[in-house]
Amino acid sequence: MTGFVGLVAVLAQVAIAVAGTGLTDLNHTFQIIALVMISAFVTLFAHLREVHEREVIQLRSVAETAQEVVQRPLRDRIGPLHVASVYLAAAAEAQIGGELYAAARTASGTRLTIGDVRGKGLEAVGDAALVLGAFRASAHQEAGLPGLVDSLEAAVSADLDGAGTRARAS
Structure with missing residues (x-):
């Protein structure tokens, strides 16, 4: 559409030149050349933006x-609990981050985890996935809450040994 508008503008300038002093008039010639160049640049930038x-x-x-x-x-319901949750990214345009939550119903009750890993973007999502995977794998073990915390800490620590100091369990 931008190219079409540029073409119409050039054709209009040519029509004005022909109706006036003619295409040989240096003023009209420079105006047409400038309009062609501007239209080409604007069309290119519009294409790149799209x-x-x-x-x-x-x-x-x-x-x-x-x-x-x-x-x-x-x-909506986990055992006797009615649950509602929503994920809202801190940056509306991002829609991705390291925030996490999960719930698991076990024989001894419902276990919940809510957290936020350090970092942004896909790296934070990977760290959150690690913690959530460890929670989902360990929540049903009968080691009690201290055992669950130890399992989560071990999973994060194992990842830290191989990948630096990205996340910390809490």
Whole structure:
């Protein structure tokens, strides 16, 4: 559309030049050349902006899918508890981060975890996935809450040994 508007502007300038002093008038010639160049640049920038917008939409879709895989919604009812949850990213445009929550119903009661890992973006999502995976794997063990905390700490510590100091269990 931007290219079309530029073409119409150039054609209008050519029509004005022909109706006036003619295309051989140096003033009209420079105006037409300048208008062609400006129209070409603006069309190129509009195209690049549209390509960038498509890439951002695709990346946002991938990020939202990754977040949904890691941070599954909680059921409305877990044992005797009625539960409601919502995930709101701190940065509205991001829709992905290291916030986490999960619940598990065990023989000894309902266990919940709520947390936030240090960092941003996909690295934080990976760390949150690690903690959530450890919680889901360990929550049903009959080691009690101290055993669950130890399991979570061991999972995070094992990841830290291989990947630096990204996350801390809490």
